[in-house]
Amino acid sequence: xxxxxxxxxxxxxxxxxxxxxxxxxxxxxxxxxGSSWPGITADDDTIYVxxxxxxxAIDGESRQTLWSYSALSERRSLIGGxxxxxxxxxxxxxxxxxxxGDYSESLHALDAEDGQRLWIFSTDRARxxxxxxxxxxxxxxxxxxxxxxxxxxxxxxxxxxxxxxxEIWDAPLLAEGVLYVPSLDHKLYAxxxxxxxxxxxxxxxxxxxxxxxxxxxxxxxxxxxxxxYALDVESGRELWKREVEDWVWDSPAVADGLLVAGDxxxxxxxxxxDDGSIAWEIxxxxxxxxxxxxxxxxxxxxxxxGDANVYAVDVENxxxxxxxxxxxxxxxxxxxxxxxxxxxxxxxxxxxxxxDDQLLVGLPQGDDLLQxxxxxxxxxxxxxxxxxxxxxxASAGSEEEQPEELTPTQQLLRxxxxxxxxxxxxxxxxxxxxxQ
Amino acid sequence: MxxxxxxxxxxMVNALLFLYGLLGNYVLALILLTIIVRLLTYPLTxxxxxxxxxxxxxxxxxxxxxxxxxxxxxQLAAKQMELYxxxxxxxxxxxxxxVIQFPILIGFYRAITQTLAASPLQLLNLSQxxxxxxxxxxxxxxxxxxxxxxxxxxxxxxxxxxxxVVATTFAQQKLLTPPSADPQQxxxxxxxxITMPIMIGFFALTFPSGLSIYWVTSSLIGIIQYVAEGRVxxxxxxxxxxxxxxxxxxxxxKGSKSKATGGPKRLDRGxxxxx
Numbered sequence: 179x180x181x182x183x184x185x186x187x188x189x190x191x192x193x194x195x196x197x198x199x200x201x202x203x204x205x206x207x208x209x210x211x212g213s214s215w216p217g218i219t220a221d222d223d224t225i226y227v228x229x230x231x232x233x234x235a236i237d238g239e240s241r242q243t244l245w246s247y248s249a250l251s252e253r254r255s256l257i258g259g260x261x262x263x264x265x266x267x268x269x270x271x272x273x274x275x276x277x278x279g280d281y282s283e284s285l286h287a288l289d290a291e292d293g294q295r296l297w298i299f300s301t302d303r304a305r306x307x308x309x310x311x312x313x314x315x316x317x318x319x320x321x322x323x324x325x326x327x328x329x330x331x332x333x334x335x336x337x338x339x340x341x342x343x344x345e346i347w348d349a350p351l352l353a354e355g356v357l358y359v360p361s362l363d364h365k366l367y368a369x370x371x372x373x374x375x376x377x378x379x380x381x382x383x384x385x386x387x388x389x390x391x392x393x394x395x396x397x398x399x400x401x402x403x404x405x406x407y408a409l410d411v412e413s414g415r416e417l418w419k420r421e422v423e424d425w426v427w428d429s430p431a432v433a434d435g436l437l438v439a440g441d442x443x444x445x446x447x448x449x450x451x452d453d454g455s456i457a458w459e460i461x462x463x464x465x466x467x468x469x470x471x472x473x474x475x476x477x478x479x480x481x482x483x484g485d486a487n488v489y490a491v492d493v494e495n496x497x498x499x500x501x502x503x504x505x506x507x508x509x510x511x512x513x514x515x516x517x518x519x520x521x522x523x524x525x526x527x528x529x530x531x532x533x534d535d536q537l538l539v540g541l542p543q544g545d546d547l548l549q550x551x552x553x554x555x556x557x558x559x560x561x562x563x564x565x566x567x568x569x570x571x572a573s574a575g576s577e578e579e580q581p582e583e584l585t586p587t588q589q590l591l592r593x594x595x596x597x598x599x600x601x602x603x604x605x606x607x608x609x610x611x612x613x614q
Numbered sequence: 615m616x617x618x619x620x621x622x623x624x625x626m627v628n629a630l631l632f633l634y635g636l637l638g639n640y641v642l643a644l645i646l647l648t649i650i651v652r653l654l655t656y657p658l659t660x661x662x663x664x665x666x667x668x669x670x671x672x673x674x675x676x677x678x679x680x681x682x683x684x685x686x687x688x689q690l691a692a693k694q695m696e697l698y699x700x701x702x703x704x705x706x707x708x709x710x711x712x713v714i715q716f717p718i719l720i721g722f723y724r725a726i727t728q729t730l731a732a733s734p735l736q737l738l739n740l741s742q743x744x745x746x747x748x749x750x751x752x753x754x755x756x757x758x759x760x761x762x763x764x765x766x767x768x769x770x771x772x773x774x775x776x777x778x779v780v781a782t783t784f785a786q787q788k789l790l791t792p793p794s795a796d797p798q799q800x801x802x803x804x805x806x807x808i809t810m811p812i813m814i815g816f817f818a819l820t821f822p823s824g825l826s827i828y829w830v831t832s833s834l835i836g837i838i839q840y841v842a843e844g845r846v847x848x849x850x851x852x853x854x855x856x857x858x859x860x861x862x863x864x865x866x867x868k869g870s871k872s873k874a875t876g877g878p879k880r881l882d883r884g885x886x887x888x889x
Contacts (some may be wrong), residue, residue: 213733266734307734345756347734362756385772403752425741425752442741467738484738527738542735597813
């Protein structure tokens with residue numbers, strides 16, 4: 179009976195402990211419990227990447243880091259300190275300015291040459307998940323508080339804010355003085371870029387996440403109601419809509435009368451742009467999502483999938499020209515000791531970005547931050563990791579550390595001492611009672 | 615892990631989403647899901663509570679045995695087991711319901727953190743677990759995680775929930791810990807009664823407040839269940855009905871067995887005379 183009694187007492191303690199550990203583990207824990215994937219933009223000779231603790235500018239020729247930018251939050255935590263902020267939004271690159279929002283509450287404007295901060299615009303608690311756009315000295319950016327902010331590009335002063343009822347997770351599309359804003363409140367809005375007044379809005383049955391695509395007076399975009407829409411850009415009137423198999427995250431790519439779009443079950447569709455009829459359909463492995471808008475170059479559509487592959491597909495008929503698996507080294511860490519490296523497949527979620535005749539692939543995990551592949555054949559051209567492996571000096575965390583979730587190791591460190599002391603306390607207490 | 619997700623975690627995520635779609639309020643959906651899960655585990659918890667109640671009522675008998683066999687541990691243990699068997703009490707029966715609680719806790723934790731997806735990666739993760747056959751889930755996502763002063767995906771900033779968690783856990787523990795004649799055991803149980811609620815309270819400080827709501831609801835249901843069962847037992851006796859014993863294999867019925875269960879209970883009711 180007494181043995182059973184001990185077991186009885188320890189059982190809940192051990193079970194809670196185990197529960198904590200298990201809750202931190204899952205088949206894809208590292209992939210899907212963090213915040214987001216790298217935001218990449220490229221101009222003629224420089225590549226800009228935002229990920230975790232830093233924004234990096236990379237010279238495309240020499241492949242060297244030109245500068246890295248990191249920052250502390252403008253908000254103070256409970257204890258009074260300021261934590262480093264994370265960046266995931268794709269940087270907007272203007273003439274001499276780079277604008278990138280952080281995952282905390284601010285929009286940063288940096289000098290494109292050296293990465294020095296020019297100004298910072300802070301909101302109450304609105305994260306910037308999508309990128310910004312700018313024109314005529316005004317910067318426009320949507321935030322997770324549902325507002326589309328218009329700021330003076332030289333000072334960062336707020337000019338106006340257009341409210342929506344849901345978070346904004348991608349950059350607005352700016353065309354001929356009108357901003358087209360996607361919102362998780364199920365709507366796409368058309369907003370006058372000068373005044374911030376609404377011109378029209380279009381409601382769907384699900385969250386509208388990605389920036390719409392504009393081609394020849396027609397707006398194309400997808401939503402979480404498993405539908406791809408085509409609207410007249412002037413009036414917002416629906417021209418056609420096509421139901422697909424699963425949620426659509428980002429908008430379709432357009433070229434020569436054909437749309438190419440992916441859904442979150444890994445289906446990729448070729449649609450006729452005049453009526454949305456499906457010309458062809460393929461599927462990636464394992465129902466893994468195709469998240470970002472495909473990139474179309476010279477009749478080939480390039481996209482990446484959560485199945486860790488990059489695909490090149492013929493736009494006309496959907497035939498796969500090539501596919502390559504993205505892998506990276508992972509340097510393992512237990513407590514503070516490096517436990518060796520392993521090589522694993524890396525799921526890719528963002529859109530591929532074109533640079534020269536190459537494709538830029540952002541890795542949300544692993545020691546590499548970017549892999550650059552040749553568009554012709556998909557072979558690896560080079561890889562990029564900032565100093566210290568996808569971290570910057572200001573960021574104290576490792577690749578795996580996320581603001582919201584803790585890795586099993588961190589949970590062990592956090593709760594271990596408490597649980598152990600509880601067990602010891604209990605044992606001591608009962609020992610003492612026994613002696614009395 | 616994949617299997618676990620398929621059979622247990624995914625259904626919970628989808629059930630929560632479905633109820634949210636039905637009721638329009640996340641906290642209500644959580645409470646309803648807690649009730650459903652408690653209903654499903656009712657057979658087990660009922661067993662445990664009956665066992666506990668029986669053991670509590672057998673206390674005087676156990677005291678007597680302890681006094682009699684004070685110096686002979688083996689005989690003491692043997693006689694205790696005999697007594698338990700006679701009254702259909704399974705002392706180990708208390709383990710299973712407690713153990714079941716923790717996978718359920720994990721299930722709720724995962725369901726809450728997944729459904730309240732706040733970041734792109736979390737939303738992507740949720741999309742992989744949602745059943746496409748359930749209608750109308752499209753327009754629910756992303757969910758509104760606010761309730762009164764709470765952000766259900768984050769810990770309670772005001773300690774209200776952690777205090778509730780400690781209070782209800784303590785109350786439930788107190789009710790459901792069977793007494794033991796063995797002083798070592800008794801003190802062990804006592805210290806657990808204090809440390810467990812406090813420890814869980816600590817966790818409530820860092821876990822999503824939605825999880826605390828589940829825990830408080832579940833503890834309250836457990837307490838109500840125990841008290842209600844007590845009433846039922848009382849009513850049964852009032853009406854002279856025979857009672858089931860704790861073991862499933864033993865049939866309720868007239869005869870020596872029911873008399874045996876009747877004995878100690880009558881002791882409780884004021885008559886100290888031994889039958």
